[in-house]
């Protein structure tokens with residue numbers, strides 16, 4: 001359990017600190033740390049359009065227009081959580097774009113475990129849960145050139161040292177590392193650990209060895225083998241999740257045995273695992 005500098009004023013993930021920890025990292029050569037920003041994803045996309053290189057990292061202490069999937073907002077107080085976006089320019093075709101969501105989610109769960117011992121889980125496609133409550137969300141946005149990917153921005157909001165006990169509207173559905181552990185965690189150490197794992201896993205994907213990342217995702221998944229409701233806010237179809245493919249699509253077996261896959265959308269787990277249970 002690493003607690004260095006946790007909760008202190010100087011626990012800011014500043015470019016020079018990240019570079020000192022990870023001097024040769026793909027993700028520390030171009031780091032923007034901004035006190036207040038509309039959205040790190042929007043800033044990273046602007047930078048991408050201006051030709052910024054792969055690996056660019058945009059971090060904000062606070063966002064005024066933090067976005068989630070499906071038009072949702074992402075709320076976070078200033079200076080306690082991790083709000084950041086990573087710019088990728090993978091030489092992959094467009095159907096592989098969500099493998100980067102898978103990459104970020106698996107690397108996040110791995111980093112959370114390495115830093116805290118907590119067994120967080122991935123709820124397809126982009127949520128990280130811990131003991132039944134959401135701890136982080138991942139937002140993937142991209143631009144294409146024909147069938148090729150021009151850039152992908154993957155944004156992460158991770159609740160680290162935000163005490164949600166005084167947030168009546170959120171405390172039953174959201175959690176943070178400090179709420180699960182009872183003590184603060186260094187944002188610098190956690191982000192560094194994540195970036196290290198992210199680079200290792202990204203290089204595997206680029207080498208075509210993406211099965212490792214997929215296996216990791218499956219191991220950390222809270223939906224594999226479970227009954228789920230597809231499109232819980234709309235049509236509501238019941239299915240059993242059988243896996244995930246190399247593009248990040250969810251493989252399901254519908255009632256009646258028909259096998260199909262889900263590229264986007266939402267699922268609701270019908271019989272969630274016990275709190276803290278990984279499998």
Ligand code: BTN
Nearest residue numbers: 039041066067068069137155157
């Ligand atoms: C979700 O749960 O739907 C995804 C939430 C993603 C939030 C992060 S915070 C950093 C980055 N910038 C944004 O505007 N959104 C993502």
